[in-house]
Amino acid sequence: MITFGPVPSRRLGKSLGINNIVSPKTCSYACIYCQVGETLIQTTGRKSFYEPELIYKKVGQHLEKLNAENFPDYLTFVSNGEPTLDINLGKSIKLLKKFDLPVAVIINSSLLWDDSVYNDMLSADWVSVKMDAGNEYLWKEVNRPSPLLDYEKIINGILYFTSRFQGKLCTETMLIEGVNDNDENFISLAELIKEINPSTAYLAIPIRPPSSKEVKPASLDTLNRAWQIFNDKKIKAEFLTGFEGTRTGYTGNIYEDILNITAVHPMREDMLNELLEKDNAAYEVVESLIRQKLIRVSVYNGKKFFLRNYHLKM
Ligand code: SF4
The missing domain is CATH 3.20.20.70 (Aldolase class I)
Incomplete structure (x- = not known):
């Protein structure tokens, strides 16, 4: 073909x-x-x-x-x-x-x-x-x-x-x-x-x-x-990494925003907090995404970054 x-x-x-x-x-x-x-x-x-x-x-x-x-x-x-x-x-x-x-x-x-x-x-x-x-x-x-x-x-x-x-x-x-x-x-x-x-x-x-x-x-x-x-x-x-996150800006849907952005690049903690504030959302959203293993924390140079987690189809 x-x-x-x-x-x-x-x-x-x-x-x-x-x-x-x-x-x-x-x-x-x-x-x-x-x-x-x-x-x-x-x-x-x-x-x-x-x-x-x-x-x-x-x-x-x-x-x-x-x-x-x-x-x-x-x-x-x-x-x-x-x-x-x-x-x-x-x-x-x-x-x-x-x-x-x-x-x-x-x-x-x-x-x-x-x-x-x-x-x-x-x-x-x-x-x-x-x-x-x-x-x-x-x-x-x-x-x-x-x-x-x-x-x-x-x-x-x-x-x-x-x-x-x-x-x-x-x-x-x-x-x-x-x-x-x-x-x-x-x-x-x-x-x-x-x-x-x-x-x-x-x-x-x-x-x-x-x-x-x-x-x-x-x-x-x-x-x-x-x-x-x-x-x-x-x-x-x-x-x-297998996620086709498309929008990287602020859409008003905090779950989608975090997942789309972290699929594309790491998100620093202060950026994430800013986004939560814009969306009037509580930090529990982040905790829930972590609990569901959809995102993960990684530390670089003493700063916290959030990344989209991945599961392989092996
Ligand atoms: S071996 Fe596979 S991945 Fe490497 S260049 Fe060739 S087709 Fe691409």
């Missing part, structure tokens, strides 16, 4: 998924947390999968079946592997633009140093680049790259692309307990991500069974620490 959805996405609204990689899963990485499955073909060589005209036709047929309410905000390449391995990606993106919908691509960024990938990606409207590791050692641990790839070359490729890309850019960092969830990595990543200058740097945890059974998501305390380190560097960071 080439198209699926639309699926709701906090990053993209309603997103019509496009899988441009034919089975079996083909990727330049074999990330320990991959939720697509084991990498069956690991390669760095681009090749043709589906013809762009076929992708265009399938997307057109899918769009025709959708009513106005379900019409997508984005057409998103999210593949059975790495979408940039498709040598026709640029041509497909250009064809899809005829639908007058922005095109998003979620990439592992390992091939951006390649001129043809670089040029293809320039035609996208929204790109998410993977940034899990701030050093080569961790990159090998987490992303288990093809031996043909070179860490420095990849970082330079990402920096070169992101300094020229005119569309909307995000980064995504998956945090795995005991592997890349240490402050040293957060600091190096924050330095790199600062240079990339994304509109949002997403901090994610695996929310579906990962490819390696030993993989555990980073804890809430760790997510809080990572967010604080990014925030200190003036990077706009948000969580992707």
Whole structure:
């Protein structure tokens, strides 16, 4: 199946998924947390999968079946592997633009140093680049790259692309307990991500069974620490922990407000108190959310922060 959805996405609204990689899963990485499955073909060589005209036709047929309410905000390449391995990606993106919908691509960024990938990606409207590791050692641990790839070359490729890309850019960092969830990595990543200058740097945890059974998501305390380190560097960071909190402002519904805000980023105690005051609500609301295990307290630099709790569907 080439198209699926639309699926709701906090990053993209309603997103019509496009899988441009034919089975079996083909990727330049074999990330320990991959939720697509084991990498069956690991390669760095681009090749043709589906013809762009076929992708265009399938997307057109899918769009025709959708009513106005379900019409997508984005057409998103999210593949059975790495979408940039498709040598026709640029041509497909250009064809899809005829639908007058922005095109998003979620990439592992390992091939951006390649001129043809670089040029293809320039035609996208929204790109998410993977940034899990701030050093080569961790990159090998987490992303288990093809031996043909070179860490420095990849970082330079990402920096070169992101300094020229005119569309909307995000980064995504998956945090795995005991592997890349240490402050040293957060600091190096924050330095790199600062240079990339994304509109949002997403901090994610695996929310579906990962490819390696030993993989555990980073804890809430760790997510809080990572967010604080990014925030200190003036990077706009948000969580992707499985909750699609949409509104981050004051809606008048105190329960919804707290859950939506804490799903996206930690909330400092004084901010929370301010919100309670605006809503004429008592602190018991917070206690009740904690009792229901919907939010949790995490302390950072002596200050209390509240975060949305998560339960994994493992
Ligand atoms: S880059 Fe994406 S598809 Fe490839 S192994 Fe990593 S998580 Fe899976």
